[in-house]
Amino acid sequence: MARHGAQLLPDGPPALRAAAADYLTHLRLERGLSANSIDAYARDIAKYVAVLAARGVSDFAAATAEDIRAFAAALEADGLAVRSRARATVAVRRLHRFLLAEGQAADDPGADVAPASGAERLPKALTVAEVEALIDSVSGESPGELRDRAVLEFLYATGARISEAVGLDVDDLDLGQGVARLYGKGSKERLVPVGSLAAAALEAWLVRGRPGFAAKGAGASGERAGAVFLNARGGRLSRQSAWAIVTRAAERAGLASHVTAHSLRHSFATHLLEGGADIRVVQELLGHASVTTTQIYTRVTAESLREVYATAHPRAR
Template structure:
């Protein structure tokens, strides 16, 4: 028997799953949408619910406008077709409108998020100073600080997706040569270099803290991951998100920065420094340079700002 609607949803936090199920039921019984349309909504909202769970969000009331904007950027970087990405964001906006109208949430965080216009959405990138302020929050000697330093330095040094960073194994990294093997969309492999700051932070984690955590792993569990949790098993994406958010809070940047913020900043800073777009494409693991080209628009905006404030006849 074919599965439809809510039956297609992946395993999600209970509150989010209930809200999506209620929306799908409303689409079917109140609006009379076809099963094919409901299935499309289920796939789009299942993808959104999974992303929220990975961001540590368990209830719709916790979702902010920044979450939705970051999800839009996630879709843009996902390799999905433009029409699929646009449909996914429309589904999210309608879902939040329903949740607010139905009393599930007190507000509609998607109400101010514009419908997708392909090619015009610019990613958010922090300044070099803001990134350095976040990295400086992890300068202590506590095990959690050493782990946080290694993770944040790696994210900024390589532009890795958070799934790639927490999915890396110890065998994927070579501290002597400063190279790491990352596995991107569809398991595509790439080798990315990292600099001396990341090398030092990762070296401290691998030699001083990680062995103690690995020793706590139970027999038969996976303990070969580069980043471990207190139980000696692979760090979750939720934990990684919390580490980034905490650093943002301590640095005064804000708690709504995400791991993707480091990826956007990595690409933007490279291009602003004169890197060739094809090299940035390879480092990011983009299948098409078209995806990477959005970062050139960020650099163009920076050039305009510098010109406007520096040239005597700009105004």
């Protein structure tokens, strides 16, 4: 029987288990990680949950940098290889970063715990040409194709998480003003601009595609009927289905090897910073509680600059 990451978590305080399970769901649905990768994360986090419980910590929001260092020390005492310890520490740092971004914690204790050198990979952003190829891979006029293109355009235009996109209601859109209202975890609300190309794709879907799908869901509850993105039965599009839209587009565009459900969000942030946007503005658009979370994208753009320099400068080789 196939395993699921959450099943690998040990018994422990309910708040720890619930938050850990929520993070594993995020990795599966929004980051698009494989089952094996999620199991690896689950095993690392399970060990962390056990250490926190033994130290009397019942909620990740109460964990400190010292708790994370105690976890790393416990791994070393168990004889875990250096590379495995580094991976586990990175898994815990990313867990805390996620909780901060989602408003489930007030700070990020992992920010004060340096991972092993080279252990943490930067998020992968697509080039502008790759984003265009991804979106242009959907060009038909059927209701499903109009919806899929609108989903892709919306994710890249707004930097929305997939969960925020599928949670969008028609009343949250003002295409005349070019804005959308997004709700993160804990119903944290933010307004984001919607560019002209995304607005055009959304209008095409709402006018020529959505009515046909909505008719199939006639009699649906108000919650379902008000959704912007619908499935073919007239219900609200699920996160799994939205992730599948991104995956199928990546396959058609020849980008399947390095595209996940989170790639358009990463690309949105990276391209804004490369274009000169202020990091505080990008923080607000992404819905990050702390600018520390957003700063990883400045490292991405710095890496890109170094690559260009090394390639182009005659004395850089």
